Amino acid sequence: MQFDSFDLKPEIMSGITACGYTTPTPIQEQTLAAGLAGRDILGLAQTGTGKTAAFLIPILQRLQDGPRGHVRALIVAPTRELAEQINEAALELGRATKLRTVSIYGGVGKGGQLQKVRRGAEIVIACPGRLLDYLDSKDMQINKVEMLVLDEADQMFDMGFLPAIRRIMKYLPSQRQTMFFSATMPQDIRVLANNILIDPVTVQIAHQKPAETISQALYPVAKHLKPSLLMELMQKHDTGGRTLIFTRTKHGAKGLAQKLEKAGHDAAALQGNLSQNRRREVMENFRSGKVRVLVATDIAARGIDVADISHVINFDMPETPEAYVHRIGRTGRAEKSGQAFSFASRDEQSQVRAIERLIGKEIEKRELEGFDYAVPAPKGNNNGRPQRRSGNGGRPEARSQGRPSTRSASSAGRPAAKGGGRPGGGRKRAATGANTFGLSPQRKTGNTNVNRAPRRTSSGNR
Numbered sequence: 001m002q003f004d005s006f007d008l009k010p011e012i013m014s015g016i017t018a019c020g021y022t023t024p025t026p027i028q029e030q031t032l033a034a035g036l037a038g039r040d041i042l043g044l045a046q047t048g049t050g051k052t053a054a055f056l057i058p059i060l061q062r063l064q065d066g067p068r069g070h071v072r073a074l075i076v077a078p079t080r081e082l083a084e085q086i087n088e089a090a091l092e093l094g095r096a097t098k099l100r101t102v103s104i105y106g107g108v109g110k111g112g113q114l115q116k117v118r119r120g121a122e123i124v125i126a127c128p129g130r131l132l133d134y135l136d137s138k139d140m141q142i143n144k145v146e147m148l149v150l151d152e153a154d155q156m157f158d159m160g161f162l163p164a165i166r167r168i169m170k171y172l173p174s175q176r177q178t179m180f181f182s183a184t185m186p187q188d189i190r191v192l193a194n195n196i197l198i199d200p201v202t203v204q205i206a207h208q209k210p211a212e213t214i215s216q217a218l219y220p221v222a223k224h225l226k227p228s229l230l231m232e233l234m235q236k237h238d239t240g241g242r243t244l245i246f247t248r249t250k251h252g253a254k255g256l257a258q259k260l261e262k263a264g265h266d267a268a269a270l271q272g273n274l275s276q277n278r279r280r281e282v283m284e285n286f287r288s289g290k291v292r293v294l295v296a297t298d299i300a301a302r303g304i305d306v307a308d309i310s311h312v313i314n315f316d317m318p319e320t321p322e323a324y325v326h327r328i329g330r331t332g333r334a335e336k337s338g339q340a341f342s343f344a345s346r347d348e349q350s351q352v353r354a355i356e357r358l359i360g361k362e363i364e365k366r367e368l369e370g371f372d373y374a375v376p377a378p379k380g381n382n383n384g385r386p387q388r389r390s391g392n393g394g395r396p397e398a399r400s401q402g403r404p405s406t407r408s409a410s411s412a413g414r415p416a417a418k419g420g421g422r423p424g425g426g427r428k429r430a431a432t433g434a435n436t437f438g439l440s441p442q443r444k445t446g447n448t449n450v451n452r453a454p455r456r457t458s459s460g461n462r
């Protein structure tokens with residue numbers, strides 16, 4: 001199937017060509033006809049499937065006709081990064097339509113956003129919180145919206161936006177087309193979808209598997225030893241390119257980046273508490289190579305599209321197996337090989353099993369040669385049990401669903417050239433049992449570059 005089978009206006013076809021799209025992706029193939037015909041859509045699909053163009057093409061086509069100068073399409077998305085990404089896609093796909101767009105999110109001044117609204121933007125891409133501010137203060141009206149998109153609905157739910165969405169719905173006219181996208185369909189999301197969609201066309205795009213170019217390894221390790229294992233692994237492994245490290249909490253990301261900096265790495269944290277300007281600065285530094293190690297939470301890492309990430313390290317295991325696939329999909333892109341290392345403590349075994357079920361294979365278990373896994377936890381450390389922290393109480397920044405990239409997944413070509421840290425001259429370490437937690441290593445790999453690190457005397461969690 002080709003795009004020209006959809007009877008698209010020349011302005012839209014030229015946008016599709018400018019974006020370099022030649023054939024529709026499966027979600028586009030299955031939803032475009034219905035979307036263009038004005039039907040409601042329920043799409044179970046993740047980022048990377050081409051869902052953005054699947055809803056933007058019908059919007060641009062419809063808005064090309066009819067009045068201009070007021071909001072006619074509203075796209076609600078969970079994060080500012082996603083809102084920006086959608087805005088960029090709308091500008092590129094819709095260049096020839098001369099339709100105006102504005103992205104709306106918190107953490108930045110209101111002036112610029114409101115100016116674009118007042119000047120008559122027809123397409124609004126908004127995060128729920130700031131949008132509600134404008135609706136409540138009557139700075140913005142959405143009562144003439146013809147098309148509504150809720151993107152990554154499950155993510156919005158995880159971030160606690162459901163009440164905001166319900167309130168936004170009250171400002172919208174009931175006569176409209178609604179397109180609803182979600183990677184997963186938990187009960188609350190299903191109820192929301194049932195409430196707001198009328199006779200939708202439902203499409204489900206299967207989960208993706210990690211690209212073959214990504215070599216994966218699992219390091220079973222006690223929780224209190226994770227920081228020192230990380231330091232030693234990074235010292236021994238040539239993490240030559242960029243390294244992206246995932247932690248469960250914002251607090252954890254910040255603390256770990258500080259530790260890495262102290263150890264001499266060019267590291268920075270990317271987490272939800274940063275101002276928009278600071279985030280932009282951190283991302284630019286990571287892209288330019290000034291920052292080589294980025295520590296992030298799942299939420300903050302949304303929208304990071306940086307080529308040449310050589311290593312992804314799961315310092316904490318992700319909450320869902322889909323998030324694992326999404327995280328490690330940041331490396332091994334475009335046929336390049338990448339390494340994904342995961343640190344799993346005793347209480348993360350169930351996540352490991354869920355991941356292995358999803359990817360359909362066991363992840364190779366490894367031990368780092370020369371690392372002292374026997375160092376006991378410092379007194380008072382409730383190793384292995386959930387820790388309470390101040391701030392957000394040590395909760396994850398928000399539960400995350402995986403968003404594997406179609407392109408990285410479909411680039412599944414050659415396996416990585418090297419298995420990454422193959423057994424070389426390194427002396428094999430006997431299994432102690434202390435660090436494996438029943439996740440018995442299939443192959444213990446040493447490191448050829450055996451620079452035995454000084455024996456650790458205490459945990460790095462201080």
Ligand code: AMP
Nearest residue numbers: 021023024025047048049050051052053
């Ligand atoms: P999305 O799932 O919307 O975030 O899209 C993932 C990526 O696929 C983006 O970089 C899009 O530009 C790209 N993309 C979307 N549709 C197509 C298509 N038909 N052909 C090639 N690439 C596409």
